[in-house]
Each structure stands twice: as structure tokens, then as C-alpha cells.
Amino acid sequence: SQKIEQNSEALNIQEGKTATLTCNYTNYSPAYLQWYRQDPGRGPVFLLLIRENEKEKRKERLKVTFDTTLKQSLFHITASQPADSATYLCALPSNFGNEKLTFGTGTRLTIIP
Amino acid sequence: DAGITQSPRHKVTETGTPVTLRCHQTENHRYMYWYRQDPGHGLRLIHYSYGVKDTDKGEVSDGYSVSRSKTEDFLLTLESATSSQTSVYFCAISGTSGRFSYNEQFFGPGTRLTVL
Numbered sequence: 540s541q542k543i544e545q546n547s548e549a550l551n552i553q554e555g556k557t558a559t560l561t562c563n564y565t566n567y568s569p570a571y572l573q574w575y576r577q578d579p580g581r582g583p584v585f586l587l588l589i590r591e592n593e594k595e596k597r598k599e600r601l602k603v604t605f606d607t608t609l610k611q612s613l614f615h616i617t618a619s620q621p622a623d624s625a626t627y628l629c630a631l632p633s634n635f636g637n638e639k640l641t642f643g644t645g646t647r648l649t650i651i652p
Numbered sequence: 653d654a655g656i657t658q659s660p661r662h663k664v665t666e667t668g669t670p671v672t673l674r675c676h677q678t679e680n681h682r683y684m685y686w687y688r689q690d691p692g693h694g695l696r697l698i699h700y701s702y703g704v705k706d707t708d709k710g711e712v713s714d715g716y717s718v719s720r721s722k723t724e725d726f727l728l729t730l731e732s733a734t735s736s737q738t739s740v741y742f743c744a745i746s747g748t749s750g751r752f753s754y755n756e757q758f759f760g761p762g763t764r765l766t767v768l
């Protein structure tokens with residue numbers, strides 16, 4: 540099964556700067572990778588998906604890259620705002636059938652005003 | 653939010669008692685999942701279902717059982733609760749899966765379970 544490592548438990552970024560979060564995985568290359576946001580006391584919310592044949596995906600101020608050679612995804616939030624403060628999780632399919640996901644432990648992002 | 657609810661939202665119980673958590677969806681999604689979330693471990697899959705009466709184990713299934721008698725309901729049972737099962741439990745649903753789909757999952761609000 541996949542092992543996932545997210546770069547750090549916590550990350551503090553000044554408002555307005557770009558926050559960059561890292562997700563590294565081992566074992567086989569997945570067909571896709573997902574990013575979720577989780578606020579305290581709530582369930583994760585799906586943000587973005589990037590497929591194995593896509594290098595980059597954007598959604599408003601979010602950008603995700605996927606490097607299958609490095610086995611790494613980077614998640615960027617540009618022009619960060621305090622409202623972006625949350626825990627961000629990456630997830631990959633656990634198996635070739637894609638019906639199960641393995642989640643990273645998450646990075647807690649705090650945007651400092 | 654996707655139409656997914658969990659009950660109860662909070663529960664305190666004693667070691668050795670049975671506990672059942674309920675997940676209910678109104679989206680008619682095929683796939684349903686139970687996760688537990690603990691500090692340092694993240695979300696871990698307990699069991700999942702790919703249809704009525706069709707279930708399979710996840711990575712931390714010991715001590716848990718599930719049942720799905722209707723599309724909309726997925727029950728998680730702790731036959732005899734232990735303190736190590738103190739956790740936050742999340743249910744999730746997905747409408748798609750398989751080799752050419754991408755299994756975006758929608759999560760419920762969670763159940764905080766404390767076993768004394």
C-alpha cells in the first residue's frame with residue numbers, strides 16, 4: 540500500500556505570501572492525487588484532483604503540481620489570507636482499483652495577518 | 653455540503669460496551685467509507701462498502717464490524733469498545749470509483765467517541 544509523507548506538521552506563512560505544501564509518496568505511481576482541506580471539528584473537504592498525466596492544475600488561488608519522477612505533489616496557495624488557515628491533506632488511491640484512498644497526516648497551515 | 657449525516661455526533665461510553673455509529677446519505681452514492689482520525693496517524697480506513705450488503709476491510713478493521721442493508725445507511729459497530737478506540741470517526745461517500753474514475757470523497761461531520 541502507499542505511504543504518504545506531508546512535509547511538516549505545521550507551517551506559518553505571512554498573509555499575502557505564497558504557501559507551499561509538499562506531499563511525497565512511495566511505492567507505485569498513482570493514477571491521480573487529491574488535496575483536501577480540513578477545518579477544526581469538521582470533516583475534510585475535497586479541493587483539487589490532478590491526474591498522472593497532468594503536470595499542473597489550477598483553481599482560483601490554488602495550484603497543484605504532480606511530479607511522478609520525484610513521487611511528489613506540491614500544493615500552492617497564492618496571495619494567502621487568514622481564511623486559508625486550515626489543515627491540508629493529500630490523498631492517493633490505495634490500490635489499483637482506486638476505490639480506496641490513503642491519506643497523509645496533513646499539514647496545519649496558519650496564515651498570519 | 654453533500655447530503656451526509658452522522659449520528660450520534662458525540663458519545664461517551666465505557667469499556668466493554670457495544671457501540672453503533674450511523675452514517676446516512678441522501679446522494680444515492682454507491683461507495684461508503686468509515687475512517688478514524690487520530691493525532692499523528694491521520695485518517696485511516698476502517699471498512700468500506702461498494703454496494704448494499706457488499707463490504708470490505710480497510711487497514712484498521714480489527715474490533716470493528718459494518719453493515720449496509722440500504723444504499724443510504726452504513727453502520728459501524730464496535731462490539732466491545734476499548735479505550736484504544738477513542739477517536740473521531742468520519743463517514744465518507746463517493747459516487748465513482750474504478751480505474752478511470754477519481755473517487756472524490758465527501759465527508760460527514762464526524763462523531764467524537766470517548767471510551768472510558
